[in-house]
Amino acid sequence: MSTKKTSQVNLNETLKKLANIVSWFESQSEVDVEKGLEYVKEGVVLIKASRQRLSEIENEFKEIKKEL
Numbered sequence: 753m754s755t756k757k758t759s760q761v762n763l764n765e766t767l768k769k770l771a772n773i774v775s776w777f778e779s780q781s782e783v784d785v786e787k788g789l790e791y792v793k794e795g796v797v798l799i800k801a802s803r804q805r806l807s808e809i810e811n812e813f814k815e816i817k818k819e820l
Contacts, residue, residue: 761805766798 773791
């Protein structure tokens, strides 16, 4: 089996952060463009990390399935 990485992305935490970003955009009557851009960039990083982690999880499941 593969070893756990210490820098693994926690999907629950990532989803909460993304939800906070969405909430921020929804709560703005006038969006601060600079702040909005920062949040969009952060969201992109979070989504990429989540996709990578989901791929790792999928591979772990495939390895477990092979062992069965």
